[in-house]
Amino acid sequence: MNFHSTGMKFSRLCNEALDQPIDEAERTAMIAAAARKVEELFDVLRIDHQNDHNTRETPQRVAKMFVEEILQGRYTAPPKITEFDNARSYDQLIVTGPIELRSMCAHHLMPIYGHAYIGILPAADGKIIGLSKYDRIVDHFASRLQIQEELVKQIGDYVVDMTKPRGLAVRISAVHMCKTQRGVRSSRRSRMVNTCFWGELATSPEHKSEFLQECIALERGSPE
Numbered sequence: 001m002n003f004h005s006t007g008m009k010f011s012r013l014c015n016e017a018l019d020q021p022i023d024e025a026e027r028t029a030m031i032a033a034a035a036r037k038v039e040e041l042f043d044v045l046r047i048d049h050q051n052d053h054n055t056r057e058t059p060q061r062v063a064k065m066f067v068e069e070i071l072q073g074r075y076t077a078p079p080k081i082t083e084f085d086n087a088r089s090y091d092q093l094i095v096t097g098p099i100e101l102r103s104m105c106a107h108h109l110m111p112i113y114g115h116a117y118i119g120i121l122p123a124a125d126g127k128i129i130g131l132s133k134y135d136r137i138v139d140h141f142a143s144r145l146q147i148q149e150e151l152v153k154q155i156g157d158y159v160v161d162m163t164k165p166r167g168l169a170v171r172i173s174a175v176h177m178c179k180t181q182r183g184v185r186s187s188r189r190s191r192m193v194n195t196c197f198w199g200e201l202a203t204s205p206e207h208k209s210e211f212l213q214e215c216i217a218l219e220r221g222s223p224e
């Protein structure tokens with residue numbers, strides 16, 4: 001990969017993974033190249049990153065943070081899913097949440113934080129997946145530059161592809177700091193909530209309503 005070329009065309013959108021996860025050598029090269037660019041940005045902003053004891057290591061720190069934390073879902077493979085047999089043919093609604101959600105908005109690079117809730121109608125003759133995997137899946141897709149409408153769909157499409165449930169619902173309730181800390185400076189309590197449904201959860205008003213009621217109950221019970 002040549003990180004220095006300008007006007008480089010990428011085959012993927014900002015909230016999609018690269019064609020292949022990057023290896024250790026590529027990650028190291030990416031962090032070093034990004035650190036040089038952050039140094040340049042500091043130069044432009046007239047922040048002394050060589051002599052100021054507060055910012056001396058900051059370009060390196062920021063580059064590492066982007067590659068290994070904030071955008072890690074772009075450079076790594078999705079989490080492995082442990083499957084169990086649905087031995088008792090359980091086919092009723094399961095709702096899990098609140099799942100911690102930490103992401104970054106694609107427009108201003110400001111944090112998005114909140115909770116996700118996932119509702120699953122398992123297929124009686126299908127598989128059940130480890131509960132923790134839903135949290136890992138949310139974290140994987142959230143660790144990219146995102147917008148909430150697309151994040152909710154990416155999470156759901158992946159779970160549907162991997163587990164083939166009868167129905168699925170994904171709901172996100174999140175604060176966008178691009179709105180609360182700058183620009184319009186809205187209330188820090190202001191959130192965006194959106195829900196997407198797949199399969200029988202999309203077609204059955206009873207299941208939809210059961211899912212939303214469970215989300216509200218879980219939300220009430222969760223400390224902020």
Ligand SMILES: Nc1nc2c(ncn2[C@@H]2O[C@H](COP(=O)(O)OP(=O)(O)OP(=O)(O)O)[C@@H](O)[C@H]2O)c(=O)[nH]1
Nearest residue numbers: 105106107108146147148149176178179182183184
């Ligand atoms: N629909 C949607 N909008 C988002 C999301 N995250 C950020 N935004 C909005 O994206 C818009 C960015 O558009 P611009 O108008 O170009 O940005 P701006 O001039 O800095 O606008 P202000 O944020 O209003 O100061 C803003 O209105 C954000 O609030 C998201 O997940 N979904």
